[in-house]
Amino acid sequence: MDRLHSEFPIDDISPGALLHAVLDVALQATDRPLVLAVSGGRDSMALLHAMARWAPSRIAAVATFDHATGSYATEAASLVAAQARRLGLTVVRERARVGGTNEAQWRDARWAFLRRVARGFRARVATAHTRDDQLETIVMRLLRGSGARGLAALAAPSAVLRPWLGVSRNELARWVESESLPYLEDPMNASLRFLRGRVRHEVLPVFEQQSPGFGEAMLALGERAAQWRREVEALVDASAVQVNAEGTRVSIPARVLEQTTEAGRGVLWPAICARAGVTLDANGTRAAVRFTTSDRAGAHITLAGGATIARRRDQRGDVLEVRQAPSRDTSWSAFEGDVSALPSRCGRWRFRRLGVEPLAKDAWCIGLPAETPVVVRPWRPGDRIRTPGAPAGRRVTRYFTESRVSVLDRREWPVLLVAGEPVWIPGVCRGLAAPSRPGRPELIWYRCEREFD
Template sequence: MTGPVAGVLAQAGVAAGCRVCCCLSGGVDSVVLLHRLCELRHGLDFVLSAAHVHHGLSANADDWLAFCSELCARLEVPFVSFRVDVRRDHPQGIEAAAREARHAALAEMDCDWLAFGHHQDDQAETLLFRLFRGAGVRGAAAMAAVELPSAGRAGRLRPLLGLRRAQIEAWARAHALAWVEDESNADRRFARNDIRHRIVPAVEQAFPGAVPALARAAEHFHEAAGLLDQLARQDEAACGGATLDGAALLRLDDARIANLLRWQMRQLGVAAPARSRLAEALRQLRATQAQRPLRLALGALACCVYRGRVWLERAALAGAPAPQSWCGESHLPWAGGLVDFEPGVGRGLSRAMLERATSVRVAARVPGMHLRLAGDRPRRSLKNLCQEAGIPAWLRERLPVLEIDGVPAWVGGIGVAVDFACKPGESGIEPVWRERS
């Protein structure tokens, strides 16, 4: 039993000083895993702890918490417990609600790795569960033995993933280990339990090697998902980065565009939308050739198209940023981008006027704002100027406005008011709004 666990730790690069937290439910799988990690911690010199999540769903939950606490005390393993409130009205049911609450609690652990007791039977059940729900390649990849840490998130270890449930239970009995039994695991009203107790046995009766075969299939899906991620990274780079060049994007076929957008969503920590919603977004992108301004809702994110560029942003628009004084800085942050101040001659704002001003600041537009861009043109409302410039409505609230002594002198994407414009040969400062930093 120690060999498979040590192999996964070696694959992950767990070494001296690494902090590994065993996620301890009290069931046989996590109890066996904790004992194996205890045997390895001194030789590999990693720091071991354990965490238990009290869901409050069973009358025995307090007893399970006490069992885990006492076990860790005997093994001299630092122990942390969490009590969570599980939503009873979760759209995907109580199982999904408990899982979300559990993972949210475990994410609070200050560690490098979270170690779970999932095994090969769990892998097969997870694959079937996801396939029955119509999962794609990534969903069918199920669980990986090693998930590397990323973006402040602890890595995941599943050292028992290559072992059958029966092997783990046999080892526990041979070593006289005690564990707890969650009575809900026998309740076939839960989909995963029904798969475990009814469907998998029926499949194994017809195909005796079904569970290992399903686990191998999950590994194949995992490899394929990795290749799709590589393709998405390459396509993003070819399309100019996170803010995509619309023309280059539309030269890809729909499957690659969808793969790229899904990958970008995962980088933002957001689940991909329904396949039908993404297909509709692609249809609208094709119809406009990424030339007409669009903002397409895709769940928590929106796909935005403006001036030939395509990007994803949060669907809920934040309010306009607070005003910021400008004191000669080369740039100021604004609405997820930057306002750069570039020195020049005969362009932009008059440097002399800026230096004489009592107050210079960047702020949001105010209702009724007007601007005159040239001496032979009338003052125009900002709304009309935005319409002429093709600036979509959702961007207008975020336009940066540079005010000199309270008077609008420049608007991002629109230009410089004539009264503040730099004369030919005069030293000037040209503000430039980089919409996405």
């Protein structure tokens, strides 16, 4: 950010030229289309008009969220929608079903909306956070006792693009006024009700008066913290970390954490968890560090908020896996009836009826004679199944372990029973009691598929 100001001294360059140059630099960081997060305030309206003027081809959509907190929120969303449509841009507008009562609720609702829109357009979110927002965030986190990771604030490595992060609100205001761009002033900007307002109007002016240069020192501290975070992220990137497509689960070889010091684990765990959208507080970090040395595959701990860390095995050997808290109830009720009426969905599982016998049969498929009474229910700890390798019966947990099914997944795993005996654990094994006869036309074939993997 300091380099930006040295290259573009505001006394020697017009407001438009400065913002155009800043925008060009920011856009070089990605080739993906962008969803612009526009609130209707001055900074975000500057982003909307600047992108529409200098990089319209990069805009996938304009997203605006009405927090349902009163007339201002609705008027601001209407202004954004009208301006974006006038500029020929796609607009996605949404209103909260219930108005939140604090900054955290508003932020969570807004970001859930923005991420959903970005996924729909396969784009990145771009926001209008400024240099002043960064300073306020750093000070707020200092007041809350954040460590180096938190002090990177808005400059931390992120999927969000923030073109104005090196630009002050005053610099944006000069351009907005010179172009007579429309915007609405959020009445909350002048309020002392929330911490950000008190930091902006009371804390920062006093600190700057008592210690001139305080703001610049805090910004430099934030930049050093951001550089430290970039180095930590690079280390995690080089450690065979894997993240699922939904970004809700991340795994890393256990040896990566076992081979470092306790202090090193305390640095790495928050970065690893963040890949799955899980934020570790101090207690969570300590719990994760202690859990690292657990040598029992299948062990797990639950963090505040419902996220979990587990040890399991895959092709890389022992891995440590972080999962977000379940976003919805995945429990489901047992089905009992004819095989031809098997439900299409049981929790996160789908049973797909096949028109013909599959050419390549595996543990995910089974064929059962028509009119066979079946029961499909979640696995129970005492379940046993007879298989060619264990005709006398063996606990299903043994097959789960051999198939590398996590302990956390087992409680909702479906089991199909015929005459009260387990005959199919989808994806794991089929039992001797399965009354299937390959090649017979009266067989009804099913494939079971798990969602969200």
